[in-house]
Amino acid sequence: MFHADTPAGQNEQSKQNEKSELTKPRDAFFDNAKYLAILLVAIGHSWEPLKGGDRVLQGLYLVVYSFHMPAFIVISGYFSRSFDMSPARLKRLLTGVALPYILFEIAYSLFGRYANDDPHQRITLLDPLYLTWFLCALFIWRLTTPIWKLVRHPLPIALGIAMLASCTPDMTDDFDLQRLAQFLPYFVLGLVLKPEHFVWVRRRAARVLSVPVFVSALAVGYWAVPRMNAGWVYHHDSAQEFGAPWWAGPVMMLLMFGCSLLLTAGFYSWVPGRTTWFTALGAGTLYGYLLHGFLIKGAGYAGLYDHAWLHRPYGVALVTALAATAVTLLCTPPVRRVFRSMIEPDMEWAFKRDAAEPARDRTRLERPVVREKVGV
Template sequence: MFQAQVKQRDAFFDNAKYLAIVLVAVAHAWEPLKEDSRILEGVYHVVYAFHMPAFIIISGYFSRSFDMRPDRLKRLVTGVAVPYLIFETAYPLFKRVVADDPGQDISLLDPWYLTWFLVALFVWRLTTPLWNLVRWPLPLALGIAMLASVSPSIGEDLDLQRVLQFLPYFVLGLCMKPEHFQMVRRRSVRILAVPVFTAALAVGWWTVPRMGTGWFFHRDAAQQMGAPWWVGPVMVLALFGCSLLLTACFFAWVPGRQMWFTALGAGTLYGYLLHGFLVKAGDYRGWFEPDWLHRPFGQILVSALAAAAVTLLCTKPVRRAFRFAMEPKMAWAFRQDAAQGARERERAAEKAGEKAAAEATEKSLEKAPLG
């Protein structure tokens, strides 16, 4: 029997996306609890130093082939822009109902909670052809991030501070090749990652009273953080270096083989956007207020529940239920691209030809005399 070879997804990247989104959800669940524990806030600093950079680097890596071809622009609209509009509306409405806050406004220009990433991804991906064109994309992106860190006049519209300050990680992903990921997955790097993370946790504990968590969010200029302007570029470079080191260690520990959670890596955007409703519901309803949750056992329990919840939100049943919001087809909204139609007919003809050839070969083998 002849079977068509199907291009397999790389388990490493699906594993990395799943583990990164678990860290995102767990860190969000820590926010109401960390003020009472210096250890937890130190771990929070460490996790925030690399979990979004890791996710953004992978996003950039898989955006390398993006161009202005109509079918790719269509996927950008249906898979990024439309979910932004839906969730940017849904989150404030959710607060109105659950928190009994009728004054909560809906603003498409002011990303709410988690939706900033969709704005950023839309902008970054649209500019991908430019980054693929320039000679030194990463230094240029770092320069833009440094300038943004001293520009409070940028304001809060579309969370452009985050778009610009996280830009270098996306551009780095665009510049990376498969061999770069292979380098950090070597056994020697996995071993070195142990003392690096140990030292990072110690530094994270030390920074708690000395460094605000706002620096890890990349959503404000230095002046808005109460620091001199020149601290902004210094912090951009320092955090970029620390984030890359910890991200490399994180990638080193990501398994490259098929795991029970590998298939969930395809649904991480679902988990990312949907878990925010659970975290915010807990915040609005006072679920995090009991004293016992602020002790070690309670913090561990909250972490486990957050990890389990985001895991569930990445599963196929949830993805099927929310596909209308996350991956709408919207064929009615787009004109038929003649070139795309021709490509689809050509691929269909090729598949039909391959199938016919395989069937003919199989029949000839059946008729051939046994040796």
């Protein structure tokens, strides 16, 4: 028997955890939540070129952007709880997060250069482009998971880091560290949540309470349009970059965190826990996330958003329906089969095999394999 505190014991425990993950069935609630969240992400991106002077749409946009990424990131943190720097998990991190980041950072750069005829668009892995910031952040967040599991009060520490970042204009733009730091508390919150917390938030009382919360959020969003810089919801800049005093950064960080949590909890409360027609699509949300950006950007490059009728209510409704349909199709199995080599590559040839690997391979053949969830 190995002692749990020895390296051999830790390695044995990691293997046992991996085996339990392989046999554990997927939870329909989380797949449903991931699909509905990616739906909101795509719809929000499709609204961005249309919101212009439409105060109602701008208010809706602020509300959606206040919680759609936090809802994603909390789930990402929740499914990162078992990350322990074991070789198997590091391999999945490299192939499922780092490699897609590199490939799509290059792909979006080339797309901007040639589809938008922008010769100044350069390729760099230090400056995440468009959607790729999330993969860069997830890679770094997940690497720090053992630290958050070690410290006694991880969430207050993460909030402190986010508050400091919000009033630090000189923070480097490399790897989008400003946004990474300001969204960090949501990832850490996911790490400390337990299954019973998601059961609690899905009670009928929570759904009832979520109605006035969302109604109030819509009213506040409409009120805030001419009064608040929309950049606060992106968590991409410091207070000083908005022309605000330094202390506004920490204050807004705490206010946004509280509002985002209320809306995220309200969102989760309405996510069905049963298997639905879109549950299976939850396993492909990373595909929808990374691929829908080409459609949104392509439409902008082609000047499709320049048509005046698209900025009217029926035009916005049509764009919303098209975005929802497109991202749904991008999560389907046929699309996943086509792009799997880019988004979920099997790169066993690139890694060393330990002596016990053949025996584990034989064990895996006897049970269905469930891939570790990336969070989107």
